Amino acid sequence: MIRVWLLLFLLVLSAHAATNIWVRTGEAHGIDPRLLYAISKVESNHSPLAVSVNYKILSNVQLDKLYLMLNNKKIPYNTFTKVVHIKSRNATEAKQVIYFLEKNNYPSFDIGMMQVNNIHKETLQKSNITLYGLLNEETNLNVAAGILWKCYIKHGSNKNAINAYNGNIVGNPYYTKVSAVLNNLLLPHEDASRRLFYRII
Numbered sequence: 001m002i003r004v005w006l007l008l009f010l011l012v013l014s015a016h017a018a019t020n021i022w023v024r025t026g027e028a029h030g031i032d033p034r035l036l037y038a039i040s041k042v043e044s045n046h047s048p049l050a051v052s053v054n055y056k057i058l059s060n061v062q063l064d065k066l067y068l069m070l071n072n073k074k075i076p077y078n079t080f081t082k083v084v085h086i087k088s089r090n091a092t093e094a095k096q097v098i099y100f101l102e103k104n105n106y107p108s109f110d111i112g113m114m115q116v117n118n119i120h121k122e123t124l125q126k127s128n129i130t131l132y133g134l135l136n137e138e139t140n141l142n143v144a145a146g147i148l149w150k151c152y153i154k155h156g157s158n159k160n161a162i163n164a165y166n167g168n169i170v171g172n173p174y175y176t177k178v179s180a181v182l183n184n185l186l187l188p189h190e191d192a193s194r195r196l197f198y199r200i201i
Helices: 002-015 021-029 033-043 062-074 089-101 120-128 137-155 159-166 173-185
Strands: 051-052 077-079 084-085 109-111
Touching: 002 109, 002 137, 021 033, 021 137, 033 089, 033 159, 033 173, 062 120, 089 109, 109 120, 109 137, 120 137, 137 159
Parallel strands: none
Antiparallel strands: 051 084, 051 109, 077 084
């Protein structure tokens, strides 16, 4: 069943190369579009409105204020081992969350489909992209692909680049998670160690 789904996925990618954001973005950045798809699946389950906050680096006051805001506005969320994952139901809610986090100087939060971190705010501003702009699927994917490519240039291997995208190379299980998704998108003769970055350096 997985292989049937894979063939359908590949056919869709081929048939809609001109309009498919995975293919278009992958070609623009020299990255296998299936890798971008796999990272998006791991990061947000392809949710363009997802916002996650690293609560491990928050003070108790900051965390309490975040929960109070979410509960008052009835915005759904889940608390996991390291993050509060906020599942806004529409763009208005997602923008309210980002506004709150930015206004109150929350140090680390991730936005959109590829969970682009607010640490990139100044770089984004040079391209006239706001944090709210990251709620757009194509903008988010292009920004993330650029970040991922820079990780590859710096670290030079699939595993290190993918782990670096997640923020930590050593002892990070992130590559394994992405590979698990990616393996279901590969043809029978391929494996996750294939060349996922192919732009000429």
